[in-house]
Amino acid sequence: MQTTTFSLETQFGSTNAYVAAPDGNDAATPVVILIQEWWGINDHMRDLAGRYAEAGYGCVVPDLYRGKLAKDAEEAAEFMNALELNDGVDTIRAAFKEAKARHQEAKIGITGFCMGGTFSLRAAIDVAGFSAAVPFYGDIPGDEVLAKLTVPTLFIAGLRDGWINPAKVATLEAAAAAHNLPIETVSYDADHAFFNDTRPEVYDAEAAADAWKRVLAHFGRHLRGE
Numbered sequence: 258m259q260t261t262t263f264s265l266e267t268q269f270g271s272t273n274a275y276v277a278a279p280d281g282n283d284a285a286t287p288v289v290i291l292i293q294e295w296w297g298i299n300d301h302m303r304d305l306a307g308r309y310a311e312a313g314y315g316c317v318v319p320d321l322y323r324g325k326l327a328k329d330a331e332e333a334a335e336f337m338n339a340l341e342l343n344d345g346v347d348t349i350r351a352a353f354k355e356a357k358a359r360h361q362e363a364k365i366g367i368t369g370f371c372m373g374g375t376f377s378l379r380a381a382i383d384v385a386g387f388s389a390a391v392p393f394y395g396d397i398p399g400d401e402v403l404a405k406l407t408v409p410t411l412f413i414a415g416l417r418d419g420w421i422n423p424a425k426v427a428t429l430e431a432a433a434a435a436h437n438l439p440i441e442t443v444s445y446d447a448d449h450a451f452f453n454d455t456r457p458e459v460y461d462a463e464a465a466a467d468a469w470k471r472v473l474a475h476f477g478r479h480l481r482g483e
Contacts, residue, residue, distance in 0.1 A: 258277060258278070258279060258280065258307060258310045258311060259277070259278050259279075259280065259282060259310075260275070260276065260277050260278075260303075260306075260307075261276050261278075262274060262275055262276060263276060263355060265319060265348060265351040265352055265355060266351060267344070267347045267348050267350075267351045268347055269341075269343075269344040269347055269348070270323065271323075272319065272320045272321070272323045272324075272348060273319075273320050273324075274317050274318055274319040274320065274352050274355070275298055275302070275303060275306060275317075275318040275320070276306070276315065276316065276317050276318070277303070277306035277307045277309065277310040277315075277316045277318075278310050278314075278315040278316070279310050279311070279313050279314070279315070282315055283360075284359070284360050284361050284362045284363065285360070285362040285363055286313070286314070286315045286360055286363055287313075287314050287315070287360075287363045287364050287365070287366070287476070287480040287481055288314060288315040288316070288317060288356045288360050288363055288364075288365045288366070288480075289309050289314045289315070289316050289317075289365075289366045289367070289368060289476060289480075290316075290317045290318075290319065290349065290352050290353060290356065290365065290366070290367045290368075290377075290380075291305060291306055291309065291316050291317070291318045291367075291368055291369065291373070292318075292319070292321070292349065292367065292368070292369030292370075292372075292373030292374075292376045292377045292380075293318065293320070293321060293322070293369070293370075293372065293373050294333075294369075294370045294371040294372060294373055294450070294453070295327065295333040295334065295336065295337040295371055295372040296326065296327045296333050297320070297322045297325055297326035297327055297333075297336065298318055298320050298322070298326070299326060300455070301453060301454075301455045302318055303318070306318050308469075312473055314476070314480070315356070315359075315360060315363075317352050317355070317356050319348050319349060319351070319352035320348075321340060321344075321345045321348050321349075321376070322336055322340070337372050340372075342379065345376045345379075346376065346379060346380055346383050346384065349367070349376060349377075349380040349384055350380070350383075350384045353365060353367075353380075353384055353386060353387070357386065363480075364388040364389075364479070364480040364481075365386065365387055365388060365480070366387060366388055366389035366390060366391070366476050366479065366480050367380055367381055367387050367389075367390050367391075368390065368391040368392065368393070368472065369392060369393065369395060370393040370394070370395075370450070370452060370453070371393070371394060371395065371449070371450060372395070373392075373393075373395065374392035374393045374394050374395020374396075374421075375392070375395035375396040376395070377390055377391070377392045377395065378390065378392040378395050378397070378398070378410070378412070379398060379402075381406060381408040381410060382398070382402060382403070382405050382406050382408075387408045388408065388409075388479050388480055389408060389409050389410070389411075389475055389476055389478075389479035389480055390408050390409070390410040390411070391410070391411045391412075391413065391472050391475055391476070392410070392412050392413070393413045393414075393452060393468075394413065394414050394415060394418055394420070394421040394449055394450070395421065396420075396421065396425075397421070397425055397426075397428060397429045400428075400432050400435070400436075403429070403432040403433075403436065403438065404432065404436045404438075406436075406438050406439070406440065407439065408439065409439045409475070409478075409479050410438075410439060410440045410441070411440075411441050411442075411443065411471060411472070411475045412426070412429060412440060412441070412442045412443070413442075413443050413444075413445075413452075413468050413471070413472075414426045414442065414443070414444045414445070415444065415445055415446075415447040415448050415449055415451050415461075415464070416444050416445065416446050416447065417446065417447060417448045417449075418447075418448060418449040419449065420449055421449065423444065426442055426444060429442060430442055443468070443471060445461065445464035445467070445468070446464070447459075447461040447464040448461070451464050451465060452464075452465045452468060452469075
């Protein structure tokens with residue numbers, strides 16, 4: 258596995274992206290753009306990027322906070338609430354453009370967790386070129402926005418999530434049915450952030466393992482043609 262960083266220029270200012278890639282990475286290596294939780298680019302995000310690299314994907318993690326890392330939930334909420342939707346989406350757009358320049362022959366997918374789930378779903382709608390998306394327990398845009406989704410999407414949620422609760426997920430499912438959208442939803446008997454193995458108070462190993470298998474199958478099908 259190789260790791261590096263590269264710079265991104267956006268209309269809201271410059272930032273960096275952390276990159277993990279498999280050995281032998283080249284222009285044909287499929288790419289997953291990974292969007293951070295509300296904490297920032299921490300060790301957990303870098304570990305997840307490494308997991309994608311081990312699975313044969315280049316993984317690009319754009320820093321939506323431009324170097325800031327939250328020390329607690331209060332600061333994380335402050336950072337997240339200060340991040341404008343257009344700013345985050347433009348950073349993802351810049352990451353997509355840079356990834357495509359380096360991997361001209363490859364397909365690119367997007368995923369994210371919590372805040373990153375919100376941005377990854379929105380970017381799948383607003384940024385042209387993605388081939389697959391897997392948002393984890395992110396917020397759901399309105400019906401008029403969802404209706405524009407054309408990217409095959411796997412939305413993963415927790416039934417005990419107090420934020421992205423079953424009622425919100427039901428609105429996504431209703432929009433998918435109404436507009437014939439390419440969305441599959443999977444909900445586990447788990448809490449918000451159940452995939453984060455650095456947070457034992459919410460981590461659910463069984464749900465996380467099953468979700469990871471589904472993620473790899475989704476990206477394998479749409480980015481590799483498996």
